[in-house]
Amino acid sequence: MTQVRVEMPEQDSYGEIMKGYLSLMRGLGIDLHARCDVRLTELDGSDWWADLEGQRRADGVWKGRINPQDPSVLLPEYFKNGESPLRRALSGKPDSVAMAKKVHFARNTWLHFSENAGAAQLEEVAGFVKQFASMNGLPIDALATRMVRRLQRIRTGQYQPFSDVIRKWQIDNEPIVVPDAEPESGDGAEPAELTPELLTATVPAVEALDPDVIEVEAPPIERRPAIGARWTGEIPTARFVPSAIGDLVDPSTGQGLRARVGSDEWARKRRLWLAPRPLGGVWHDERDDAIGGYVDNVPRLLGYLGDEPDDGLARGFLTPRYYEVSAGRIVDLDSGLALDDVVDAEVREAAQKSQKNVVDSTPEHSGLRLSTYGDLVAITDDGAIRVAVVEPAHWFPGHL
Numbered sequence: 001m002t003q004v005r006v007e008m009p010e011q012d013s014y015g016e017i018m019k020g021y022l023s024l025m026r027g028l029g030i031d032l033h034a035r036c037d038v039r040l041t042e043l044d045g046s047d048w049w050a051d052l053e054g055q056r057r058a059d060g061v062w063k064g065r066i067n068p069q070d071p072s073v074l075l076p077e078y079f080k081n082g083e084s085p086l087r088r089a090l091s092g093k094p095d096s097v098a099m100a101k102k103v104h105f106a107r108n109t110w111l112h113f114s115e116n117a118g119a120a121q122l123e124e125v126a127g128f129v130k131q132f133a134s135m136n137g138l139p140i141d142a143l144a145t146r147m148v149r150r151l152q153r154i155r156t157g158q159y160q161p162f163s164d165v166i167r168k169w170q171i172d173n174e175p176i177v178v179p180d181a182e183p184e185s186g187d188g189a190e191p192a193e194l195t196p197e198l199l200t201a202t203v204p205a206v207e208a209l210d211p212d213v214i215e216v217e218a219p220p221i222e223r224r225p226a227i228g229a230r231w232t233g234e235i236p237t238a239r240f241v242p243s244a245i246g247d248l249v250d251p252s253t254g255q256g257l258r259a260r261v262g263s264d265e266w267a268r269k270r271r272l273w274l275a276p277r278p279l280g281g282v283w284h285d286e287r288d289d290a291i292g293g294y295v296d297n298v299p300r301l302l303g304y305l306g307d308e309p310d311d312g313l314a315r316g317f318l319t320p321r322y323y324e325v326s327a328g329r330i331v332d333l334d335s336g337l338a339l340d341d342v343v344d345a346e347v348r349e350a351a352q353k354s355q356k357n358v359v360d361s362t363p364e365h366s367g368l369r370l371s372t373y374g375d376l377v378a379i380t381d382d383g384a385i386r387v388a389v390v391e392p393a394h395w396f397p398g399h400l
Contacts, residue, residue: 002030002034004027004030004031004139004140004143005023005027006020006023006024006027006140006143006144006147007019007020007023008020008146008147008150009119009122009147009150009151009154010161010162011154011161012118012119012154012155012297012298017117017118017119017121017122020122020126020147020151021110021117021122021125024122024125024126024129024143024144024147025071025107025129026069027140027143028071028103028129028133028138028140029067029069029070029071029074030069031133031138031139031140032069032071032074032075032138033068033069033074035089035090035136035138036074036085036086036089036090037049037068039088039089040085040086040088040089043085043088044085048085049068052077052084052085053066056077071103071104071107072104072107072381074086075100075101075103075104075107076104076365076381078090078097078100079097079100079101079104079365080365090136091135091136093135094336095135096132096135096136098333098334098336099128099131099132099135100132101322101324101333101367102128102132102322102333103125103128103129103132104367105322105324105367105369105379106124106125106128106322107125108367108379108380108381108384109318109367109369109379109384110125112379112383112384113314113318113369113377113379113384118296118297118298119151119154119155119296119297120151120155120295120296122147122151123147123148123151123152123155124320126144126147126148126151127144127148129144130144130145130148155296155297220287221287221288224288224290224301224309225301226301226311226313226314226315227301227302227303227308227309227315227316227373228276228300228301228302228314228315228316228317228318228371228372229300229301230298230299230300230301231292231299231300231301233285235283235292235299236283236284236285236286236292237283238250238252238253238283238284239251239280239281239282239283240256240257240281240282240283240284241280241281242274242281243256246258246270248270248273248281248282257284257305258270260305261305269303269305272302272303272316272372272373273291273293273302273303275316275317275372276293276295276300276302276316276317276372277295278293278294278295278300278302279293279294279295279297280293280294281293282302284305288304289304289305289306290303290304291303291304291305295317300317303316308373312386313375313384313386314369314371314373314375314377314384314386315371315373315375316371316372316373316375317371317372318369318370318371318372318377319369319370319371319372319399319400321333321334321369321370321396321399322334322367322368322369323367323368323369323370324365324366324367324368325358325359325362325363325364325365325366325368325378326364326365327364328359329355329359330355330358330359330368332396332399337396339351339352339355339395339396340352340355342396342397343393343394343395343396343397344393347393347394350394351394351395354388354390354394357387357388358376358378358387358388361378361387362378362380362387363380366378366379366380367379367380368387370390370395370399370400372400373389374389374390374391374392374395374400375388375389376388376389376390
């Protein structure tokens with residue numbers, strides 16, 4: 001038996017989240033290859049992997065060094081090739097194949113798109129791994145389930161890191177050292193009596209510097225990251241919350257943001273800022289008109305009062321839907337429906353034209369993700385590329 005350990009994150013920090021993600025994907029690869037190796041060795045003999053690798057190299061699909069325990073190798077082999085031997089070792093049901101696509105597309109999203117992913121993003125990946133493992137009877141199902149629960153507790157503030165528990169116990173149980181005998185005073189006076197007040201007296205705490213943190217100089221106005229990335233610099237104290245008349249208003253002053261945007265753009269701006277559901281309202285930086293808010297307890301850049309910078313890449317937050325380029329069409333992985341089958345008849349021609357442009361520029365079986373700004377991104381093994389900007393009416397109903 002081979003033991004597989006998945007490192008559970010202790011808090012919503014970059015290092016802890018990446019530790020959890022990398023060990024989870026490594027564990028999935030080990031578990032996945034072990035299942036295939038055992039079953040296919042029984043069916044095809046011990047040379048099954050060498051035969052498969054030779055065939056894929058001859059086809060030009062695999063190049064360089066191939067790790068048989070890499071999920072980025074095994075998952076595409078499983079869902080792209082209906083005749084793959086992995087289909088005989090794992091479930092061939094459409095739900096399992098679709099979930100394998102989600103796991104792989106989520107992996108590519110982490111590598112090529114995500115900036116400082118947090119607990120919510122890792123929870124999504126762990127949920128996909130859990131479902132795929134459950135469909136195929138993989139033991140990593142239990143570890144993925146545990147990770148989902150841990151991340152839910154971290155996001156809601158219910159989990160306390162073990163190191164913090166130990167530190168608190170040490171502070172609460174620190175022994176009070178009392179000398180056996182007091183030295184006699186030079187003048188023959190009795191030593192001061194050790195009263196309960198002296199025993200319970202505390203020394204003012206001195207804030208210790210974190211040895212793992214450095215301070216770097218910040219410019220007067222920070223260079224903003226892409227919309228959707230973590231907020232940089234100080235966070236304004238004022239908050240603007242939705243009002244009954246559709247504005248975003250500072251309750252302390254009564255001032256709203258709609259008057260500063262204009263009626264033509266306001267509905268779109270408000271929808272974009274509130275789409276990721278910022279907690280407690282949004283804030284406004286007067287220096288460059290940036291709008292921010294807490295999304296899943298992480299401060300994020302939501303947009304701007306004025307024009308949004310467009311560098312040709314995706315803006316905003318990725319929606320939870322996953323799509324695929326399949327047989328010349330854009331297919332929703334959850335429903336299995338194609339784009340041109342669900343749009344209204346009056347916009348079908350425009351939607352089909354947009355679909356054709358995407359298909360012509362994107363390899364078959366590529367994963368597609370949509371941002372809250374309508375940016376459609378093809379996320380492949382080579383990177384993330386914006387392939388279209390879509391309007392809600394030209395997309396799957398209710399998805400944007």
